[in-house]
Amino acid sequence: MNDPRILPAGVRAVLFGKRVTIVEPVNLYECRIGDDTFIGPFVEVQANVRLGDRCRIQSHSFICELVSIGDDCFIGHGVCFINDTFSSGGPANGRKDLWSPCTIGDRVSIGSNATILPVQVCDDVVIGAGAVVTKDIKEPGVYAGNPAIRIG
16 A cells, blocks of 8 residues: 655745735645635635735635735635646646636625636626636626626
């Protein structure tokens, strides 16, 4: 029987703003977290992610590399960001040159269990719980569904 390679979760090489609150356990590494931001338990924020000021990241959310989130944003429970669109017909298998970035504007609220592909979302948007965002959102409003469409 072989012994597995076990990598510890934790907080490593993070650039923190002022008055950041973190509820452990979390896995945060090589990212930037703005002032007055809250991060709930069981959240992973990967390298090269930028979280703005006054954000709230709820439990069980996954924010992968190449994601930038603006100021005053709310990320609900279990939100998943994706940077690999299987552009080569399958998983990129660590080939970062095949990954794409995602940019979330200011004052964006994303409901629980939404999935956000590599898109750009403008300021002042609400994304409903369970939505799957597959295309850029260029106008403020309320978006929901799979794929997400403007409903308000």
